[in-house]
Every structure is written in structure tokens, then in C-alpha cells.
Amino acid sequence: MQRCWNCDAQQMDGAIFCTDCGASLIGRQRRQETTTTLDEPDKTVPSSAAAPPAYNPTGMSLVLVHDGRRLQLEPNTILLVGRTDQKRGIIPDIDLGNYGGYDAGVSRRHAMIAVSESNCTVEDLESANGTFVNNQRVHPQQPLTLHHGDELKFGTLLLRVEIHP
């Protein structure tokens, strides 16, 4: 047995690269082991999962009609609506993946919502299944002003717009 110089994992004699970390085991002084135990040292790797975005509890909010959940939107922001896809590095501000977005046909980059002090707009980002305001399909890449009480649909996921001055 030998130990990897890089990660300290036990490796079989004859191994050229560490099966654990991939470091080269040749051309360095080998660290021979006398024991043949296969137990590897415990490795604790800290997790650095991103924290969910925080929303301001005043101003504009979107209410998920099917379960009444409220998503509050911070003023003076432009928010990406979609579904998180870690593999592709897409982390939308409003992640509808947690609210049945996948089944409802929400694209990973579905729409943008721009919230200012005086108004709020939605812009479809050429999503596969469309964005609808009061059942009218929004033209892609043309921002449309939202009003209090509007029904907003991403794919088939229905939300209600609430704007409190």
C-alpha cells in the first residue's frame, strides 16, 4: 500500500494516479504503508450551497394561485424568473422550480420582471411555453406593464400580481 501525497488516501501498489483525487503517484517519494486496511481517512468538505435570495416584504408581490404562497419582490430590481439549473449555472432570482415550475413548463430563463418605484413590467425571454398576462400571450422581449390583480402565467403556472403602493 502507498499513500497519496496530495490527499492522503490509501492506494494500491502499482497505482499510477490516485483513484481519489487524481494526483500522479509516480516521480515522488512513495509513502509506504504497513497496514492493509481499506478504511480511508474521513474527509469533511464544507458545503457552500448558495443561500436563497431574500425579498423585501413591502411593495410588489406575486402570489402562487395553487397554494397561496407569496413571493415578495424588492423594489428597483430586475429579476430573472425561471428554474435553477446548477449544472448549467442558471440561478434565477425567482426560482419557480421549487413551485412546480418544471411540470408547468417554466423555462430555465423564462422571463424578466423589472420593479421600479412607480411601475412593474414583465418581459418574456423567448421561453418555450410562453408568458401570459390575463391569458394574453406576451410578445417576447417586449416589456409589458403589470397592474395590481393581473393574472400572470409562466407556462401553465399561474400567479397573481399584487402591488401595494
Added chain:
Amino acid sequence: MKSDIHLQWSISRPVLPTSTEPQLIYALLEANPQAVVRTDSKLPLCLCLVVDRSSSMRGERLNQVKDATHRIIDHMSSEDYFALVTFNDRADIVIPAQRVTDKANLKLKVSGIEAAGGTEMATGLAMAVQEVRRIGMTRGISRIMLLTDGRTYGDESRCVQIARRAQERRIGMTVLGMGSEWNEDLLETMAAHENSRAHYITSAKEVTQMFAEELQRMHATFAQSVKLYAKLRGDGMLRALDRVRPFIAPISIIEEQTQTWTGNLGDWPSGDTQAFLIEMVVPPLPVGDHPVLQIAIRYTVPDDNAQQQVAATTIQVPVRSPQEAAKHDQINPNVKQWLERVVAYRLQSRAWQAMEAGDIEEATARLRMAGTRLFEAGETELARTVEEEATLMLQSGVTTAEGRKRIKYGTRGLMGKS
């Protein structure tokens, strides 16, 4: 006239020292089907194209696909069968499976395809399988080529089921993903069978070339259902089997009988040299020359009434005293080079897994080490891409879809550059 597949092997160290512990040996097995001389014409082919015609394919993408399809039709003969299925929200058989006799008419139908609507893949696939099976070729190659630039909603598991059913009936699949938005997990799962493969196409222009290459490869298939049998002496263990040429891919192995492992190697075109990296653990052995691994490759010849043929070899390992072995303590550079690439492939694949699990630190470390391995294997350009993605990952916690695909498919396709 046909001759056997020619097998050659080399091992990681020319001489092993005696030891009280098991040792790991890497063996590179090269199989050269070029020794086969065909006297008859090209193998007949039954090819069904399954083309995504959802809105996102509109414009240059669909035009390139149409051009590429025209060329495919040009390259097919009246012995071949061709079918075309398109899908968006629904699936249509544009060209039912038929002999390629009236090329002009087939092309006219291809030209009529228009892009619109969403993506519903499973029905399209099911129709393609039906078309290929309807012909029921007994001699020749059946294949489905799927081309998509997007993702399908809600029918992913059906897609995989249909793909598996086809593959088990010897209908191989070539899956082409275009752009960066397609669902690589789905396409990879669909192609995760030894007679199938997935490709990544960055621009529509590559479609023509990719189609042409696949067509050539299919026409040249000379061995089908190739299976490797590896019988290991004594108390040893076959730890891993990876294809390294023509592209890198792990091969699942099972211990089918005591000390005999098997792995499916798919269909082989005559132009490709196939190479495999075998990782085996050998028990403590006394001084002497030991035939540690018996290898047999069994396959059928598609134009020969499925007659089974076998190629065989035995890997011998010289074992000497530690003093004597130390005089020969050098690593076979060819074995090391391929191993280094396999290690890079494994590392990047584990990096994405760590990334998915939200462990950026581990993902970055794995990707960095993959970069080191690639750099040392002489793949400097790819190593740089890996390094850039690792830096991006560490700084922002994300990677680019394009970078990820470049790395994934780049590490896999490292052939012909050594």
C-alpha cells in the same frame, strides 16, 4: 475474405516486484479491425432521422439540418432504407421507411419541413422505432439519428424507455445535441448503451460533417454485439474497463462467472482502431512469468448470417525479486498517456457531480486536477478551458453551459491527437 480482429496488449510496468500485497496493473488492449478486407459492397443501412422542428430550430439551424439530410440521401444507395420523422408538439412521419430510389422526391419532402411549436420527443422516437422495425432488416445496420436543440417536457422517462427498447433490438442511436440548451442528462442517458453515442454540436455547420461521419461509420460496421470476456487468474479482480479509442467511455463490467468478467463493446466500424484500458488487481505472485488474464472478444458479422467469431489473447506478467524489478521500474508511456486521459475524464465527471450537490470547493479541486492531467497528457488547449471554468466556478459558484459541454465532450474525444 475476413480475418480475425488483431489484438495487442501492453502493461503499465514491464516487470512486477514480488510482494506480500495485491498489486494494481493497467493493461492497454488494442483491437485492430482494419485487418478485415471486405469484398462485397457497403452494408445496407436502415436509417431513420428524428428531427426536432420546434420553433427554436427556425432559420439557420433547420436549413443546415435540411442540407445535411440532402447529403445523407445523396450518399445512400438503393439498397438502403431511409425514414424521416419530425417532432414539435406532435410527431409526424415525413418520409415512411423506404428504399432510397427516388432521391429527388425524398429531398423535396425534406425541404418542406417547417419549424414551429414546442418539443415533444417521445412520440417522435416511438414512431422512428416503428419505422425501422417495419423494415425488419436481417442483414445490415439499423440506426436512429436524433437531432435536437432543446428539451422535452414531461416525457423524459418515456424517451429513455423507447431508446432502451430499440437498443436491445440492435437499433443503435446517434444523439446529436445542438447549441447549449439541450438536456444533456436526458440525451446522455438515452445514448448510454454500447451501440449508441451522443455528440455535442456547437454550430449548425457541424451537422453536415457529423451526419457524414456517422453514415460512413455505419456503412463500415463489420462487427456487431462485440463482447469482451476477461478471465483473471487466482484471486485477482478486474477493477475497471474503459474504452479509450476511438473515444473515452467507461464500460460496465460484471463478474458473469467466478473470476470471469464481461463487458459489452457495441458495434465496430472497420475503420476505427479500438483500444481499452483494463485495471486489474493481481494477488501476490511468486517469481516467474504469469499468464494472469485471458481475454476473448466475441462478435457477430452482420453480413454473414450472424456467425459468431472470436479473437483471443493472454496477458502475461513477469514477476521478479524487488531488486531485479527495480532495474526495470519504468512506466509504459503509452499506457500512462491513455490512463491520464481516463483519469481526467473521471475527474471532470466527478466535478459536475460535486457541483450538482452544491459542493463548489470539491468541484473546483476535481476540475483543477483534471486540468493538470490534461496538461500533462499534452492537451493544453482543453486544459486551459478546464482551468478557466474552475476559476469561474470558484469565483461565482457557476459554470457556463458551453464550457461544461466543451470539457465533457472534449475529455471524451481525445483521439487521434497523440
